[in-house]
Amino acid sequence: MYLRNSWYVAALSSDIEAKLTALRILDENIVLYRAESGDPVALEDSCPHRRLPLSKGRLLNDNIECGYHGLQFDRSGQCVAVTTQERVPASAVVRSYPVVDRWGLVWIWMGNADLADDNLIVSIENYDNPDWKITTGDALPLACNYLYIMDNLLDPSHVAWVHRASFAAPGTDNTPLEINETDDGVIVHRWIYGNKPPPFYAPLVQFEGDCDRYQYYEAQYPCTAINKGVYVPAGKGGPDFKIDELTYVMISYHFMTPVDANNTRYYWLQHRNTEPDNEEVTESIASGARAAFLEDRDVLEAVHTGIANETTRHINLGLDAASLQFRRKLDKLILSESGESP
Numbered sequence: 001m002y003l004r005n006s007w008y009v010a011a012l013s014s015d016i017e018a019k020l021t022a023l024r025i026l027d028e029n030i031v032l033y034r035a036e037s038g039d040p041v042a043l044e045d046s047c048p049h050r051r052l053p054l055s056k057g058r059l060l061n062d063n064i065e066c067g068y069h070g071l072q073f074d075r076s077g078q079c080v081a082v083t084t085q086e087r088v089p090a091s092a093v094v095r096s097y098p099v100v101d102r103w104g105l106v107w108i109w110m111g112n113a114d115l116a117d118d119n120l121i122v123s124i125e126n127y128d129n130p131d132w133k134i135t136t137g138d139a140l141p142l143a144c145n146y147l148y149i150m151d152n153l154l155d156p157s158h159v160a161w162v163h164r165a166s167f168a169a170p171g172t173d174n175t176p177l178e179i180n181e182t183d184d185g186v187i188v189h190r191w192i193y194g195n196k197p198p199p200f201y202a203p204l205v206q207f208e209g210d211c212d213r214y215q216y217y218e219a220q221y222p223c224t225a226i227n228k229g230v231y232v233p234a235g236k237g238g239p240d241f242k243i244d245e246l247t248y249v250m251i252s253y254h255f256m257t258p259v260d261a262n263n264t265r266y267y268w269l270q271h272r273n274t275e276p277d278n279e280e281v282t283e284s285i286a287s288g289a290r291a292a293f294l295e296d297r298d299v300l301e302a303v304h305t306g307i308a309n310e311t312t313r314h315i316n317l318g319l320d321a322a323s324l325q326f327r328r329k330l331d332k333l334i335l336s337e338s339g340e341s342p
């Protein structure tokens, strides 16, 4: 039910220190810590002796000492000391996971370690450009399956109802959507012409009056979403628009980490091309995004429960086309990875 050969966000980099942190990802228990070199380390959180979680032990330099009988494991997962006897059993080993610190996030590879390639981690254009500014989000727990969040992030229409006070504006409810399939996922996008900017963006855009607005929602397998909002003065938008000094661009990166079938941790970053040093703007974007994602959480947790308890099959609408396309291909990828024929 998960695509394992993929990078997932394990934690915010700022949350990982030289102490043991227990995490659950794709139904697996993992202990994460930062080694003395500064590199993050992720091991299976289960001592092979009596299965006490290693996260209940303690760090001795870079090694974990089990809290029950003192087995010591190095950062590769190999047991290197058994205090109660001389011989270290050959099978005293725990799985170690490839991990990479990038974009202020710790990434973990949940599949075959030989296939872990850090070039597969999402790229963030302009990350080092001083004219752009990143706002780092939270690790938000949601009591719902990750695919409901992916559906939501391929659905620009929902903003008209779920985010009335932030992202909604005339045209978000009924402007036709265009869908493109890519090698990595699905993109759904549209221009909405000649309206007031929505409340969240009105104080941020760099011009007065009405705007043309581009909504770009991209989902990449298995659980990354990139939303781009572009705002230009009314009359300047459209497929051939040219970026200029009045163009406001906000790119939101969303990373879902499935905990299990019913729970997900949601990470996000916001990246904008204006006022990089304006702390007030940064703070209002951070708090505005958080408030909007709490609105999504409220709906998606209830959707998860509603569908789990349904007695008649729910229906689909035209607005679901992109997410259904995404789910179909992801199912095939998961089946083919697990060796079953799609």
Ligand code: FES
Binding pocket: 047, 048, 049, 050, 051, 052, 066, 067, 068, 069, 070, 071
């Ligand atoms: S349970 Fe870990 S050493 Fe016994």
Ligand SMILES: [Fe+2]
Binding pocket: 152, 158, 159, 162, 163, 292, 296
């Ligand atoms: Fe939303």
